[in-house]
Amino acid sequence: MKARIAGTGSYAPTRVLTNADLERMVATSDEWIRERTGIRERRIAATGEACSDLAVQAGRRALTAAGVAATDLDMILVATCTGDFPLPATACLVQHQLGATKAGACDLSAACCGFVYALSVADAYIKTGMRHVLVIGSEVMSAITDWTDRNTCVLFGDGAGAAVLSASDGERGILSTDLRSDGTLCELIMVPGGGSRTPPSEKVITERLHNIKMKGNETFKVAVRTLEEIARTTLSSNHFRVEDLDLYVPHQANVRILRAVMERLGLPIEKVLLNLDRYGNTSAASIPIALDEAVREGRIKDGSLVMLGAFGAGLTWASAMIRW
């Protein structure tokens, strides 16, 4: 039994925040942001628009593409680090909005690797008897961004992407997933306040401890190394070579990270999906948004061999090999 991706969907809020807009907010320039990150613009959720709102839109589109009714879902997994509430899980809000009356629902926290981690969970559920699982990556990163910190505020954006996984007997589906983590590097990307270690307080707000903090330069180096390593592991465990891939869909954080990975792997740019110029880093949403674009643009077709690669806070890194 394989977990086949039966349909994808995505949603991006309508408000566009350009590099020129950011020039008016912090000491930065369009040129610096484009050269150092590859990002031109990102989407920002409207006031009152939360993680589940984005997730529901993406989820509906994925269900339509798959031809699966919400009432047929066995499980909903939402990968996010910016859920509507600390409690309950955002997936339960999505379950209600979609009318998925027979589905279980929970969130998965693995930062930018969340979607690939959630795919691996859905894959295991399907191998052990579930028929249809909706996996969503949804983020409102703008809610945890420090809009006075030029080191981070230029990087992130909001959005959601989703995939319906359905049980299938054929050769198509998820061939393998690889998951890794290294908690010794937990301080490289962190929201230090607002959790049980430092609960919400005036100090948390004043010192902006509820916002994302990042050591960008150190993260950059680990990202290049781990993305290369895990891609090689996934290729070799499936007995594939880089040339066999039809498309590599990486987490969209920084075009320089991805160029370095492509060079090390010998992957030509035509085989890599890049859309971070329009969305920035949307954390767990970045890979499913990219996947949905690739499907809709015809870059992924039935039978395509697609590899996913992600890294993020934790640190975590992950990959998946899919026969579409």
Ligand SMILES: CC(C)(COP(=O)(O)OP(=O)(O)OC[C@H]1O[C@@H](n2cnc3c(N)ncnc32)[C@H](O)[C@@H]1OP(=O)(O)O)[C@@H](O)C(=O)NCCC(=O)NCCS
């Ligand atoms: C954040 C990142 C773009 C910074 O690029 P970098 O080339 O590493 O730049 P550095 O951090 O070394 O900073 C270089 C200089 O640019 C400055 N700078 C940082 N952000 C800036 C901005 N938005 N505009 C202008 N200058 C900026 C720094 O202050 C520093 O100035 P200094 O030399 O006077 O101290 C890059 O490190 C990165 O993308 N890292 C990975 C982050 C990531 O992907 N995180 C998410 C993981 S899921």
